[in-house]
Amino acid sequence: xxxxxxxxxxxxxxxxxxxxxxxxxxxxxxxxxxxxxxxxxxxxxxxxxxxxxxxxxxxxxxxxxxxxxxxxxxxxxxxxxxxxxxxxxxxxxxxxxxxxxxxxxxxxxxxxxxx
Amino acid sequence: xxxxxxxxxxxxxxxxxxxxxxxxxxxxxxxxxxxxxxxxxxxxxxxxxxxxxxxxxxxxxxxxxxxxxxxxxxxxxxxxxxxxxxxxxxxxxxxxxxxxxxxxxxxxxxxxxx
Numbered sequence: 627x628x629x630x631x632x633x634x635x636x637x638x639x640x641x642x643x644x645x646x647x648x649x650x651x652x653x654x655x656x657x658x659x660x661x662x663x664x665x666x667x668x669x670x671x672x673x674x675x676x677x678x679x680x681x682x683x684x685x686x687x688x689x690x691x692x693x694x695x696x697x698x699x700x701x702x703x704x705x706x707x708x709x710x711x712x713x714x715x716x717x718x719x720x721x722x723x724x725x726x727x728x729x730x731x732x733x734x735x736x737x738x739x740x741x
Numbered sequence: 742x743x744x745x746x747x748x749x750x751x752x753x754x755x756x757x758x759x760x761x762x763x764x765x766x767x768x769x770x771x772x773x774x775x776x777x778x779x780x781x782x783x784x785x786x787x788x789x790x791x792x793x794x795x796x797x798x799x800x801x802x803x804x805x806x807x808x809x810x811x812x813x814x815x816x817x818x819x820x821x822x823x824x825x826x827x828x829x830x831x832x833x834x835x836x837x838x839x840x841x842x843x844x845x846x847x848x849x850x851x852x853x854x855x
Contacts, residue, residue: 660841660843669847721843732788735786
C-alpha cells in the first residue's frame with residue numbers, strides 16, 4: 627500500500643511558540659489530505675481538509691488562524707500550530723487519498739507536547 | 742451527518758477466548774465505506790478492513806472476521822482465539838463516497854490477558 631509519512635514524530639515546545647508538522651505522501655500524489663487530532667484516550671476528530679493549491683476547509687470549532695494549513699504540492703501538506711498552549715498538546719494524524727477514489731492512507735502521527 | 746457508535750469502551754478477555762467488537766453507524770447516504778483500524782500503544786493506525794455499502798458479504802482473514810448487516814446498520818468485528826498481541830484500541834470508521842474524510846467511533850480498548 628501507499629505510504630504517508632509525518633515529521634516530526636514527536637515534538638516538545640514551550641507555550642507561545644509555533645510548531646510545524648509535515649505530512650508527505652511518499653509514492654503517490656494526493657490532491658486532498660486530512661488532518662485529525664486525537665486527545666489521550668479519545669477518538670480521532672477531523673480538524674480540516676487540505677486541498678492542493680487552495681485554502682483548507684476547517685471543521686466547525688477549529689480555529690483556522692491557530693491551525694494554519696498549507697498544501698503547496700501534491701505530496702506535502704503542513705499543519706502549523708501557532709502560539710501553542712498546553713491544551714493544544716495532542717496526537718496529530720494526517721491522511722492522504724490514494725489513486726482509487728476514497729482510498730485513504732494514514733500517517734504515523736505526531737505527538738505534540740506543549741509545556 | 743455521520744455517526745459511528747462503539748458502545749464497548751473497554752473489553753478484557755483471557756488469551757484464546759473469542760471476542761466481538763460492536764460497531765453501529767448512522768448515515769443518510771446510501772453509498773459509503775466502513776473501516777476497522779487497530780491502534781497499538783505506538784499510536785499508528787493499522788488498517789484492517791474496508792467494506793463498501795454494496796457488499797454485505799461477511800469476510801474472514803485469519804483469526805479476524807467481520808459481519809456487516811445493513812438492516813441493523815452494524816459492522817461487527819470478531820477476533821477468534823485472541824492473543825496478547827491483539828491488545829490495542831480498535832476503531833470503527835465510516836466514510837461517505839467521494840468525501841475521503843472519515844468519521845470515527847470512540848474506540849474500544851481490548852486487553853487480552855495471558
